[in-house]
Amino acid sequence: MGDQPQLNNNNKFIPDHVAVIMDGNGRWAEKMGEERKAGHQEGMEAIKRVSIRASERGVKVLTLYAFSTENWKRPPQEVKFLMQLPVNFFDRFVPELQENNIKVNMIGFKDKVPGPTKRSIEKAIDQTKNNTGMILNFAFNYGGRAEIVEATKSIVEKVISGELNKKAISEEVLQSELLTRSIQPYDEVDLLIRSSGEQRLSNFLLWQNAYSEFYFSKLFWPDFTGDVLDEALDDYQNRSRRYGAI
Template sequence: MFAFLNKKDPVETTELKLDPKRIPAHVAIIMDGNGRWAKARHLPRVAGHKEGMNTVKKVTIAASNLGVKVLTLYAFSTENWKRPTDEVNYLMQLPVNFFETFVPDLIKNNVRVSVMGYTDKLPASTQKAVKDAIADTKDCDGMVLNFALNYGSRAEMVTGIQKIARQVAAGELAVDEIDDQTVDEALMTAPLAPYHDPDLLIRTSGEERLSNFLLWQIAYSELEFTDVKWPDFTATTLQACIAAFQSRDRRFGGLSAKK
């Protein structure tokens, strides 16, 4: 009934033949469109966020089954505090509900939870849910499900620069020694190494901007924008995005071997 709302669906334009040897190690997703999904169905915005949580569960298992090493999901940005208080409160409760119901499945699928962002600013109940999920899945050595929660890339870079500056001030690091690796190690994605940089960044719902997400890390990421709203995003949509990724010639600033 609502198929017309998802134009530019990669499932309809991409042949789903995946090369298992070329699955992107790190997939990052800007999960967008929950509110518009709900509005189109004459539902409150929070209904879209609730359905979006169910999508996270499905896509997590699908990514793990495909062999993705890290799945990073942009769950709440440092700018999202500007939203109405009722909506923010609901969004803060979502991780509590998510982890309460999904951690057993994560453990069964050998998925480890990681969270980056300024989590010390979150409500106590949200902080506890995050810490418990990390602790409960710490022995899993399969895919890492990495949530960006109260995260903003510019703030992350400022914090990283401050960390590097303190090392220089303490005489632990010379200015001339600062390089890409120094910056990588100062950012919140450092624990994800060697998969700290996404191979593929997906944004749903038709918006084609980065919204302050992983600005350093996506220097050479492939970008895939789809009109599919996050609650409608499926395992098949993920496969289609990865198929599109595999069709591209990644040169990292050099020349293709085909040239």
């Protein structure tokens, strides 16, 4: 049947914001008898498949956990390869993103990202800035705790300068200082997907996942297809979100 949209999928109650922890590239490669970088390479193909299907299904924002602030602890050669992946991805796939009216965005701390990687991401953002469809939001050099710390520092500075009264500090004020302010009003996650069978947040969108629904798949990320995304969306549609109420 291939990786084609299923005609019986129900596009009602599609989550506005889907976030994905793309886990298992290395283990996929080991299973295939390949080097870890082969898994990361195949993971790029999965990004393309899932992004296009998410756009077709009506998702407003797809946030992908591409590189965390903790990933710098990996072997230098692997980090170097991971820094090259955005360059390779956007060189190949921006035309398809354009065809599907997908807009690229990035959240994360750019200061430590190598120049070529940063420029590649910024170029893709500029090339797709006029697109009006789904936002493909890459969390690159991103960490949830660091995000909250930096937001807190910004609020403190505003209180000290007199720009903000401390009594006015609220959840909304803090939320407006988070990196995901760039994707408002869809900054809160509706559905979190994690591949590879692991079941933890790994410092990903800690604030934004407060009331999200979780979907865990045992498949490694390179094995993800549009049909697998459909399964997650269909599962989401059968849930009842109560936000603490009955």
